Amino acid sequence: MMEKVVDPKIYFRTCAALLALLALTWGVAYVDLGSFNLIVALSIAIAKAIVIALFFMHIKGSDRLLHLVAVAGLMWLAILIALTLSDYFTRG
Amino acid sequence: METTKIVGATGPSRPTVETQFDDVEQQREAAQLGMWIFLATEVLFFGALFLAYTVYRFVYGSAFVEASRRLDVVLGGTNTAVLLVSSLLMALAVRAAQLHQRKQLVRLLLGTAFLGLVFMSIKAFEYRKDFVDHLIPGAHFQWTGADPRNAELFFWIYFAMTGLHAIHVTVGIGVLLLLAVLAQRGKFTANYNPIEIAGLYWHFVDVVWVFLFPLLYLVGHR
Numbered sequence: 001m002m003e004k005v006v007d008p009k010i011y012f013r014t015c016a017a018l019l020a021l022l023a024l025t026w027g028v029a030y031v032d033l034g035s036f037n038l039i040v041a042l043s044i045a046i047a048k049a050i051v052i053a054l055f056f057m058h059i060k061g062s063d064r065l066l067h068l069v070a071v072a073g074l075m076w077l078a079i080l081i082a083l084t085l086s087d088y089f090t091r092g
Numbered sequence: 093m094e095t096t097k098i099v100g101a102t103g104p105s106r107p108t109v110e111t112q113f114d115d116v117e118q119q120r121e122a123a124q125l126g127m128w129i130f131l132a133t134e135v136l137f138f139g140a141l142f143l144a145y146t147v148y149r150f151v152y153g154s155a156f157v158e159a160s161r162r163l164d165v166v167l168g169g170t171n172t173a174v175l176l177v178s179s180l181l182m183a184l185a186v187r188a189a190q191l192h193q194r195k196q197l198v199r200l201l202l203g204t205a206f207l208g209l210v211f212m213s214i215k216a217f218e219y220r221k222d223f224v225d226h227l228i229p230g231a232h233f234q235w236t237g238a239d240p241r242n243a244e245l246f247f248w249i250y251f252a253m254t255g256l257h258a259i260h261v262t263v264g265i266g267v268l269l270l271l272a273v274l275a276q277r278g279k280f281t282a283n284y285n286p287i288e289i290a291g292l293y294w295h296f297v298d299v300v301w302v303f304l305f306p307l308l309y310l311v312g313h314r
Contacts, residue, residue, distance in 0.1 A: 022169065025305075037312060041307075045306050045307075049302055052298060052302070053295075055183075056295045056298075057292055065121075066128050073136070077142075080140075081139075
């Protein structure tokens with residue numbers, strides 16, 4: 001993979017998008033959506049993490065091997081959480 | 093996306109290749125891969141705490157909502173913005189390194205480190221407030237709400253997670269300051285891999301906070 005220099009505009013837009021998402025999650029916190037508050041807050045956090053990974057951490061346009069490592073880390077985390085919760089939620 | 097390809101040899105000085113690598117490309121890939129593998133281990137390092145949070149959030153939901161409301165959402169939100177902007181400066185620093193703009197690189201690294209310090213200052217102010225309000229778990233913890241024991245549990249998790257994150261920010265600030273000194277001496281004109289992988293670390297720490305902010309400060313609606 002050849003190194004690439006990204007147009008700085010991309011970085012400024014990325015940051016603007018992240019700050020907009022922060023404003024959104026902050027604002028939504030003052031609206032009572034019941035259990036959906038958590039779902040909305042988490043979805044926005046995931047969106048922010050994806051934006052950071054794609055544009056700031058250059059996952060976009062980087063080697064597939066790096067994608068594999070990034071996804072592997074998250075997969076192990078998913079296993080850790082899924083198996084533990086399957087225990088807690090099925091206790092008598 | 094507008095991208096320009098830069099081949100190493102066109103820069104001010106030819107990149108140095110360590111003996112174990114075939115070429116600059118392979119050296120750069122190895123550095124990045126190593127950092128990403130380290131970050132994957134960091135995911136699991138923080139992951140254990142996120143898991144503890146998840147379990148207790150579901151088991152003691154109402155105590156967590158009540159305890160979370162005691163956190164200062166303005167300070168937490170401001171700190172999120174500070175870290176997001178610091179990530180912008182970091183990304184621009186890597187770009188400056190790619191373009192061999194030494195002065196710009198040093199300035200951006202110092203700027204990123206400065207915002208890291210702003211984050212830590214706000215965090216310290218917040219911890220002090222928590223201390224005064226008797227929210228530090230232990231003998232001096234005071235709670236007038238319904239479920240003091242599980243509210244205290246929330247604060248254990250809050251301090252463990254934000255504390256571990258703060259240690260990471262502190263390490264990041266140290267690395268950035270060191271890189272700024274080395275950059276000033278012209279260390280990265282031939283090989284800017286250290287800047288790039290330090291950037292990956294800094295962005296990762298930002299991502300962790302992106303999750304900590306809603307999970308700790310916005311548990312229920314305010």
